[in-house]
Amino acid sequence: MKTVFDLLLSKARTPAGVAVLSIATLSALVIVFRPREEITKQSDPEERLFVKVKRAVSGQKIKLDNDQDEYLIYAGIRAPVGGEPFDEEATRRNGELVGDQQKVRLRFDEEHRDADGRLLAYVFVEDDFVNETLVREGLAYVRSTTSSHRFAERLLSAQKEARSARRGIWSRRxxxxxxxxxxxxxxxxxxxxxxxxxxxxxxxxxxxxxxxxxxxxxxxxxxxxxxx
Structure with a gap:
C-alpha cells in the first residue's frame, strides 16, 4: 500500500511536483518539531479554566459567582481557622488577593474536589499564585497530600522563607x-x-x-x- 509520501515522490519528476513535495515536507517538519509544551498546554483544559469570585470566605476558601454558588478550597495549603492566631488576617488578605467579582485562573492536581464535593484547586490572579502568597506571608501552612502535591516544592520553599523571617503564624508558633x-x-x-x-x-x-x-x-x- 502506497503512503502519501510515495505518491508525492512519484509526482516529483516535474517542477510542479517538486514544489508540492517541498511544501508537504515543510508542513510535516512543522508538525513533528512542534514544541511539546505547546501541545500539552493546548490539550490541557485546566490551564484555561477561569472562574469569577464572589467573595473570600476564609484564608483558604472562596465562594464562586456561578450558577451553583459553590465553594472552592485552596489545594496544598491550610490557613488558620476557627479562631486560631491569624485567622482573621488570613481571611482579609485572601480577600485582597482575589477581590470581589474578579476572575481567577484555576489549576488542578490529581483530585478536582475534596471529600465534601467542593472544588479543590490552585488559584492564580494573572501571574500571582495566591496559595503561595498566603504561605510566603505566614498566613497559611503547606499541606501536601497524596492527591495535592503538584506545587509542593514551590510551596515548601515559600514556607521556609516565612519561617525564617518569623512572619504571621511563625511569629507565635x-x-x-x-x-x-x-x-x-x-x-x-x-x-x-x-x-x-x-x-x-x-x-x-x-x-x-x-x-x-x-x-x-x-x-x-x-x-x-x-x-x-
Missing amino acids: PGGTERSYAGDPHHGNFHRRTCEELPKIPADRLVEFPSDQAALEKGFAPCAKCKP
Whole structure:
C-alpha cells in the first residue's frame, strides 16, 4: 500500500511536483518539531479554566459567582481557622488577593474536589499564585497530600522563607514538646498522639515524625483540633 509520501515522490519528476513535495515536507517538519509544551498546554483544559469570585470566605476558601454558588478550597495549603492566631488576617488578605467579582485562573492536581464535593484547586490572579502568597506571608501552612502535591516544592520553599523571617503564624508558633507525632498523608495533617482524630485513621496509613519541625518540613500541616 502506497503512503502519501510515495505518491508525492512519484509526482516529483516535474517542477510542479517538486514544489508540492517541498511544501508537504515543510508542513510535516512543522508538525513533528512542534514544541511539546505547546501541545500539552493546548490539550490541557485546566490551564484555561477561569472562574469569577464572589467573595473570600476564609484564608483558604472562596465562594464562586456561578450558577451553583459553590465553594472552592485552596489545594496544598491550610490557613488558620476557627479562631486560631491569624485567622482573621488570613481571611482579609485572601480577600485582597482575589477581590470581589474578579476572575481567577484555576489549576488542578490529581483530585478536582475534596471529600465534601467542593472544588479543590490552585488559584492564580494573572501571574500571582495566591496559595503561595498566603504561605510566603505566614498566613497559611503547606499541606501536601497524596492527591495535592503538584506545587509542593514551590510551596515548601515559600514556607521556609516565612519561617525564617518569623512572619504571621511563625511569629507565635512555639516549638513542639511531644516525643513524636503522627502524620496522615491522605489529609496532609500531623497530630499529637492523644488527638481524638487518630483513632479514625487506619494505623497502616500513619507516618511517624520525631518532632513537629520534621512534619512541617515534609509538608504536613498541624491538625486544627489538637494543635500540635
